Amino acid sequence: MELEQFKTLHTRFFGKELPEEVTRSEDYEAYADALHEDEACYNWAIAEKLKSKGFDYGSYCCLMLADKVYESLDEDGETRYDDPEVIINKWDEGLYGIPVHNGSATMVVINYCPWCGTKLSK
Structure with missing residues (x-):
């Protein structure tokens, strides 16, 4: 997955309580796969989380x-x-x-x- 596409999906899915129909969607599955399997996506998501918490x-x-x-x-x-x-x-x-x-x-x-x-x- 391209990082820009991942960022868009991250905005839609991260930190929200999602209904089951969303978590079973192709977009969510692609997002979860990228988070767990794509180093660039994972690193970007972790960096964003730590930045948002003010952690150096x-x-x-x-x-x-x-x-x-x-x-x-x-x-x-x-x-x-x-x-x-x-x-x-x-x-x-x-x-x-x-x-x-x-x-x-x-x-x-x-x-x-x-x-x-x-x-x-x-």
Whole structure:
């Protein structure tokens, strides 16, 4: 799918509660496929989401890491330690880790981005 077509469909579908007849339409299926299978479309959508939330994603090695770090934060920008949906955290000290959901703030420190392989620096 061309990125411009994806942007148009994104405007129609993203962030809205859609009736079943819409989610079963060819346009929606093409949009969802592009979001999951086309890197340019995915990156554009993630960048737009992070920009709209005021999240500085430019300092991350890739948009996937930036998005997962953003998703690990609560409404006040604090790390959520007890949420099993969180798959990666970034601590103030610059460390990245995969949380161990055992009821505490335990994490497995990682040195490389799980998505792009870039060495993570402090």
